[in-house]
Amino acid sequence: MSQYYKVVITGATGGIGREIVKRLDKKSELIILVGLTKNSLDDLKKELQTKRVFIIEGDISEPHVREQIKILAKREGGINLLINNAGIGDYFMFEDQNPDLVIDILDINLKAPMLLTQSLLPLLKNEPKAEIINTGSIFGYIGYPGFTAYCASKFGLRGFTQALRRELSDTKVNVRYFAPRATKTNFNTNNITEMNIKLGNAMDSPEKVADKFMTFLTHNNYQKKIGLKESFFVFINKVFPKLPDIAISKQLPIIKKYLNK
Numbered sequence: 001m002s003q004y005y006k007v008v009i010t011g012a013t014g015g016i017g018r019e020i021v022k023r024l025d026k027k028s029e030l031i032i033l034v035g036l037t038k039n040s041l042d043d044l045k046k047e048l049q050t051k052r053v054f055i056i057e058g059d060i061s062e063p064h065v066r067e068q069i070k071i072l073a074k075r076e077g078g079i080n081l082l083i084n085n086a087g088i089g090d091y092f093m094f095e096d097q098n099p100d101l102v103i104d105i106l107d108i109n110l111k112a113p114m115l116l117t118q119s120l121l122p123l124l125k126n127e128p129k130a131e132i133i134n135t136g137s138i139f140g141y142i143g144y145p146g147f148t149a150y151c152a153s154k155f156g157l158r159g160f161t162q163a164l165r166r167e168l169s170d171t172k173v174n175v176r177y178f179a180p181r182a183t184k185t186n187f188n189t190n191n192i193t194e195m196n197i198k199l200g201n202a203m204d205s206p207e208k209v210a211d212k213f214m215t216f217l218t219h220n221n222y223q224k225k226i227g228l229k230e231s232f233f234v235f236i237n238k239v240f241p242k243l244p245d246i247a248i249s250k251q252l253p254i255i256k257k258y259l260n261k
């Protein structure tokens with residue numbers, strides 16, 4: 001991969017996104033920041049030294065926003081790195097979750113990155129080498145109570161990543177999955193943080209997650225799971241799923257205690 005990236009990153013101003021952007025700053029010739037909030041995008045842009053930084057303010061689940069991203073990326077001569085990082089979550093028993101929110105979670109976390117990727121693929125394929133990195137989650141490997149729709153979206157994103165990687169294996173475009181564990185960002189409301197503390201779940205700083213991302217970016221692994229304990233749990237979940245069933249069912253009373261109201 002060339003040292004100089006030409007990047008589109010969604011969720012650029014979020015906890016993890018902005019730390020990744022800061023680390024890509026001196027390594028990039030073009031950065032297109034995508035997010036929901038104009039002020040945060042403007043503030044982040046001011047912090048950067050990369051000469052060509054553009055912002056797109058808008059909801060990636062809207063087709064016209066994805067179209068704007070494509071037009072801008074094309075006008076600027078193409079991109080060689082797409083980071084599908086925007087995401088939303090929720091923490092409810094599935095039965096009680098607002099159906100509109102279930103749709104939003106699937107739209108923003110799964111449908112939008114798939115369709116954005118599809119529209120940017122011709123540009124990515126034009127490059128001597130290109131990368132698509134999808135920010136998934138450890139919950140893209142482990143189904144967890146209270147996060148049912150979120151888990152479905154991140155499992156789906158992982159399936160998309162794997163299938164597309166294989167589909168593009170005769171091209172120069174690589175497609176990979178980056179899976180943080182719980183991270184201290186606005187994504188996690190106070191009650192989720194309390195639940196994590198109560199259950200002894202590790203929570204990383206966004207700086208640490210962004211450092212891991214940069215290491216992942218410069219290596220060739222097709223996926224990165226953060227956390228040794230979490231990686232082991234993913235392995236057990238795959239080969240002996242009954243064991244996590246038992247362990248997680250013991251956590252259920254605490255999980256239920258801290259749900260969103």
Ligand SMILES: NC(=O)c1ccc[n+]([C@@H]2O[C@H](COP(=O)([O-])OP(=O)(O)OC[C@H]3O[C@@H](n4cnc5c(N)ncnc54)[C@H](OP(=O)(O)O)[C@@H]3O)[C@@H](O)[C@H]2O)c1
Nearest residue numbers: 011013014015016036037059060086087137182183185187
């Ligand atoms: N934090 C965790 O515990 C954790 C763990 C595992 C995986 N992840 C994943 O890591 C990624 C980044 O999460 P984070 O922790 O950095 O969360 P965050 O701080 O809440 O940031 C989320 C970002 O996504 C943007 N966004 C949300 N909905 C959007 C939409 N419809 N269109 C465009 N942008 C949208 C937000 O824009 P605004 O800033 O303008 O609101 C924000 O920049 C997500 O995919 C998340 O699922 C997070």
